[in-house]
Amino acid sequence: MEILLLLSVFVIATCGLIYELVAGTLASYLLGDSVTQFSTIIGAYLFSMGIGAYFSRFFKKDLLSWFIQLEILVGLIGGISSAALFLLFEHAASFRLVLYLLVGLTGTLVGLELPLLMNILKDRYEFKDLVSRVFTFDYIGALAASIVFPLLLVPYLGLIRTSCFFGILNVAVAIVVLVKFKREIKWARYLKSKAVACIIVLVGLFIWADKIMTFAESQAFRDPVIYSHSSSYQRIVLTHSRLDLRLYLNGNLQFSSADEYRYHEALIHPAMLYSPKRSQVLILGGGDGMAARELLKYPEVEQVTLVDLDPAMTKLFRQNSMLASLNDSSLLSPRVHVINADAFQWLKENEKHFDVVIVDFPDPGNYAVGKLYTTAFYRKLRHALTDSSVVVIQSTSPYVAPKAFWCVNATLQECNYQTIPYHTYVPSFGEWGYVMASPGPLAKHHDSLPAGLRYFATGTFSQMCDFTADMQQRKVLANHLNNQILVQYFEDEWGKYQE
Amino acid sequence: MAIIAGGTITVSQYVACMEKKDKYAHISSRISGASAKAGHMMRDQQFGTPDITEYTDAVIVGGGAAGLTAARHLHHSGFTNFRLLELEPHTGGNASSGSNQYSAYPLGAHYLPIPNTDNQPLLDLLAEAGILTGYDPNGLPIYNETDLCYDPEERLYIRNRWQEGLVPQLGISHQTQDEIRRFLELMEQLRKAKGSDNRYAFDIPVANSSNDALYRELDQLTMEEWLTQQHYHSEELRWYLDYCCRDDYGAGISTISAWAGIHYFASRKGKAANADSSQLLTWPQGNGRLVQHLQQFSRDKTQTGCVVYKITPETKQVLVDYYDINTHQIKRLVAKACIMATPQFITQRLIPGGQYDHAFVYSPWLVANITLDQIPESSGYQLCWDNVIYQGKSLGYVNAQQQRLTQQLPAKQVITYYLPLDHLDPVASRKYAIALSPQHWVKLIADDLEAVHPGITELMHDIDITVWGHGMIRPHKGFITGDVRAAAQKSPFANVFYAHSDLSGISIFEEAFYHGNKAAGALTDYCG
Numbered sequence A: 001m002e003i004l005l006l007l008s009v010f011v012i013a014t015c016g017l018i019y020e021l022v023a024g025t026l027a028s029y030l031l032g033d034s035v036t037q038f039s040t041i042i043g044a045y046l047f048s049m050g051i052g053a054y055f056s057r058f059f060k061k062d063l064l065s066w067f068i069q070l071e072i073l074v075g076l077i078g079g080i081s082s083a084a085l086f087l088l089f090e091h092a093a094s095f096r097l098v099l100y101l102l103v104g105l106t107g108t109l110v111g112l113e114l115p116l117l118m119n120i121l122k123d124r125y126e127f128k129d130l131v132s133r134v135f136t137f138d139y140i141g142a143l144a145a146s147i148v149f150p151l152l153l154v155p156y157l158g159l160i161r162t163s164c165f166f167g168i169l170n171v172a173v174a175i176v177v178l179v180k181f182k183r184e185i186k187w188a189r190y191l192k193s194k195a196v197a198c199i200i201v202l203v204g205l206f207i208w209a210d211k212i213m214t215f216a217e218s219q220a221f222r223d224p225v226i227y228s229h230s231s232s233y234q235r236i237v238l239t240h241s242r243l244d245l246r247l248y249l250n251g252n253l254q255f256s257s258a259d260e261y262r263y264h265e266a267l268i269h270p271a272m273l274y275s276p277k278r279s280q281v282l283i284l285g286g287g288d289g290m291a292a293r294e295l296l297k298y299p300e301v302e303q304v305t306l307v308d309l310d311p312a313m314t315k316l317f318r319q320n321s322m323l324a325s326l327n328d329s330s331l332l333s334p335r336v337h338v339i340n341a342d343a344f345q346w347l348k349e350n351e352k353h354f355d356v357v358i359v360d361f362p363d364p365g366n367y368a369v370g371k372l373y374t375t376a377f378y379r380k381l382r383h384a385l386t387d388s389s390v391v392v393i394q395s396t397s398p399y400v401a402p403k404a405f406w407c408v409n410a411t412l413q414e415c416n417y418q419t420i421p422y423h424t425y426v427p428s429f430g431e432w433g434y435v436m437a438s439p440g441p442l443a444k445h446h447d448s449l450p451a452g453l454r455y456f457a458t459g460t461f462s463q464m465c466d467f468t469a470d471m472q473q474r475k476v477l478a479n480h481l482n483n484q485i486l487v488q489y490f491e492d493e494w495g496k497y498q499e
Numbered sequence B: 001m002a003i004i005a006g007g008t009i010t011v012s013q014y015v016a017c018m019e020k021k022d023k024y025a026h027i028s029s030r031i032s033g034a035s036a037k038a039g040h041m042m043r044d045q046q047f048g049t050p051d052i053t054e055y056t057d058a059v060i061v062g063g064g065a066a067g068l069t070a071a072r073h074l075h076h077s078g079f080t081n082f083r084l085l086e087l088e089p090h091t092g093g094n095a096s097s098g099s100n101q102y103s104a105y106p107l108g109a110h111y112l113p114i115p116n117t118d119n120q121p122l123l124d125l126l127a128e129a130g131i132l133t134g135y136d137p138n139g140l141p142i143y144n145e146t147d148l149c150y151d152p153e154e155r156l157y158i159r160n161r162w163q164e165g166l167v168p169q170l171g172i173s174h175q176t177q178d179e180i181r182r183f184l185e186l187m188e189q190l191r192k193a194k195g196s197d198n199r200y201a202f203d204i205p206v207a208n209s210s211n212d213a214l215y216r217e218l219d220q221l222t223m224e225e226w227l228t229q230q231h232y233h234s235e236e237l238r239w240y241l242d243y244c245c246r247d248d249y250g251a252g253i254s255t256i257s258a259w260a261g262i263h264y265f266a267s268r269k270g271k272a273a274n275a276d277s278s279q280l281l282t283w284p285q286g287n288g289r290l291v292q293h294l295q296q297f298s299r300d301k302t303q304t305g306c307v308v309y310k311i312t313p314e315t316k317q318v319l320v321d322y323y324d325i326n327t328h329q330i331k332r333l334v335a336k337a338c339i340m341a342t343p344q345f346i347t348q349r350l351i352p353g354g355q356y357d358h359a360f361v362y363s364p365w366l367v368a369n370i371t372l373d374q375i376p377e378s379s380g381y382q383l384c385w386d387n388v389i390y391q392g393k394s395l396g397y398v399n400a401q402q403q404r405l406t407q408q409l410p411a412k413q414v415i416t417y418y419l420p421l422d423h424l425d426p427v428a429s430r431k432y433a434i435a436l437s438p439q440h441w442v443k444l445i446a447d448d449l450e451a452v453h454p455g456i457t458e459l460m461h462d463i464d465i466t467v468w469g470h471g472m473i474r475p476h477k478g479f480i481t482g483d484v485r486a487a488a489q490k491s492p493f494a495n496v497f498y499a500h501s502d503l504s505g506i507s508i509f510e511e512a513f514y515h516g517n518k519a520a521g522a523l524t525d526y527c528g
């Protein structure tokens, strides 16, 4: 009998440490800066355990029943903690608060466990023996946890399943104790059904963990995945490392927080310098709000109309405080009007004219997106422009995929646009290309830039327009709906590059 | 734990049990198609004397592509006092279309190849419909980009993989490759070839093709016989040609004449400023797009649900007797002249002394529009507009979503499955097809597609089945150059004009269009 209780000490200790490790890892995944996250989480956890230990003195009667209650509760809360944190990350206004509340709660409950158990065991052992045994098992459990966690659990089970698994162990302890000490326990029936219910919840979660986050996916990315969501249109994945936050759509990098300013400043400011009027701006794509952030730096801009297909994207970048801090809450600005619609469809119905249009679609890596780079699209776009409007189009890498890049240029020219192709270096992307275009002649109309730019300056632009020999203009066909040649160029060139 | 495991076992047993019961039960289905009932009524019923008699200048019987074209021609000639009678609740005939909340889809005809540049009337029609937007400096037509079939166009499921294009390429021998090359080169030559009368050997409309015996003789062989004669033995090439014949004529190379089989390739000389000659025009609703354009010229003159059962030509007028399904009345239209835009097996029953010659053979067809959650991915080349199965019973399916511009797909998608019913002779196939219940068709279609897309049955929701008992005229051996077809071109009556694609021996929109214009032209000449 006693050995059983001691074994539960071992299990409890393992579980306790695992929850702590899970919370720490999760915090550093989700919030970055692992040193700070780990030490504050551990601190908070240990402190809460102290609170738990303090409260243990108030339990005087029916200790075994209370212990079982406790085990079930720890199992449930610890078990669902990481799933809950992943899910809440997107929605919670202050994720940090939720995180520390959960850590505090788990810590307190775990802190109650050992004192309670020692109280139970104190009549069965000599005090000396008791302390030595309990602590021995406690520390062995901790060692076991600290070894299996990084080596086995995170790589093979993932965070969600790890916490589920240990939650199940906690509840299992409750059940074993329940069965073995049947006669000494009050409310045995009630406790048993409660334990079984918890086990069902946890096992269910364990099985469906994939739905919450595909583990395979977290392996496909360089850095830990902190958020992933399959909207009706795409798979949105955020990863976080010590250095940066990255957004991937369908596995393709959209930005790295470390250098996205280069990409977005180069996307926005040249077009703004070249457009005579700048009050009405249209963004097609760009649901991350970064392009809008750059545009809002111009007081002249009266309205930014942002048309992005995916409500999940714009919602994420509007509501999540960490992401909104990246785009300076541009999506909350009264000057920004967000429309969730298909760009082609929306253009068909649109009757407004825009001074500047930013076209920031995903790369033309498949035939569906390829349609947004065709003559049909640019002809449709023409109806949203005045003769002097300026358009800019993100056009993949002129270094990796020169044919694809020059194909965008050729396609615009075929639709009678004047163009200025240019490029810039974005470390996380490499050499990146854009095409500026206008139905009328393109000339610089402004000299001054808004304050606070980190990369783009008026002098920089002429360099950007210069293409070295390895990126020189190629002879290419224009992209039509019935040839989709751009997708083929893109696949060929990027395919080779990735081999 | 035990409880949970027990739970899952019972659930999976339950599922297995359901599956055994009927794995197609979740798929709703119905059969529509040319109203066999109305047809039989026309054939079998004795109608009394008409209740109502009305007068007009001209009547067009049949509102398929040919009848609608004739109406357009009359309209453009300033000839406005005419009526068009159609037995179905809608005009369009074999080029009709349907739709559901997710997509429009064709019930029959699906596409128009890039027209030959000397077919000016057809180019004018396309310009009028906004499909052709202008001409480039070299005089080549520019087509509206959104009406051209979007890339990627075609793929073939062969050796358990999808390959790009329909000509077999995956895992074929050098010998076969050579044969295919030789065949396609020959077709290229024949495309340019002209007969001693300086007409193209193979042209569209068929009527413009050369009369040179050198080429006409090809009609005396089946395509299969000709292939043997020309030493084309490769299984893959023969399959491909069999597929082409089934696609255009509803019957394979053992039935179709070599002339018609070659016509499929050599008659197409289309050119465009912004498309290859091999490309085509298509829309989610298929040739329903062309029908919708044509309909405007006779909208207020069209009476649907009207079964014409007798034509009585007299010296100065024609009596057109019909049964109006909507009002259950027998009516008569008295006109100066009429156009029979109905197939010959019907026309010959309506005119006095008419004899339906069984040389006019029609291929029965099944077209099924399948609504499903998604088209499953499978190995090899990606989803295309046309998705064909090597050595399949069916021709595979066309993806209605291909011509969408938007990124988002509808919640469910529609594919159009084509099955020429050529496993029996046409009469037997027709009987078989009519006898089969929708549930049987569902099983047949689902099982066929399972071979290329395992699990697709589960994704299906609804199948809209159309059976075309007399879908396409069949250019069997000797038909195109034969006397029967020649004799059928002209009616024995001065004030009755024939217009149906079957007169060409080849069932395509261009032929229906040709005959519609020709008959309407002759009618306006006659009426002065």
Ligand SMILES: Cc1cc2nc3c(=O)[nH]c(=O)nc-3n(C[C@H](O)[C@H](O)[C@H](O)COP(=O)(O)OP(=O)(O)OC[C@H]3O[C@@H](n4cnc5c(N)ncnc54)[C@H](O)[C@@H]3O)c2cc1C
Pocket (backbone or CB within 6 Å): B034, B042, B061, B062, B063, B064, B065, B066, B067, B085, B086, B087, B088, B091, B092, B093, B094, B095, B107, B108, B109, B110, B111, B112, B287, B306, B307, B308, B309, B341, B342, B343, B346, B365, B366, B367, B468, B470, B471, B472, B499, B500, B501, B502, B507, B508, B509, B510, B512
């Ligand atoms: C499955 C299928 C696929 C096809 N695909 C293509 C394709 O992709 N491209 C292509 O070019 N062609 C295709 N075709 C060929 C198509 O038949 C022709 O292109 C064209 O639509 C034929 O037009 P039509 O007017 O000559 O004949 P029909 O369409 O047969 O028109 C005859 C009309 O007369 C009506 N009618 C008959 N009897 C009476 C009566 N007694 N009283 C009143 N009305 C009557 C009928 O209801 C019908 O509407 C396809 C055909 C089928 C069956």
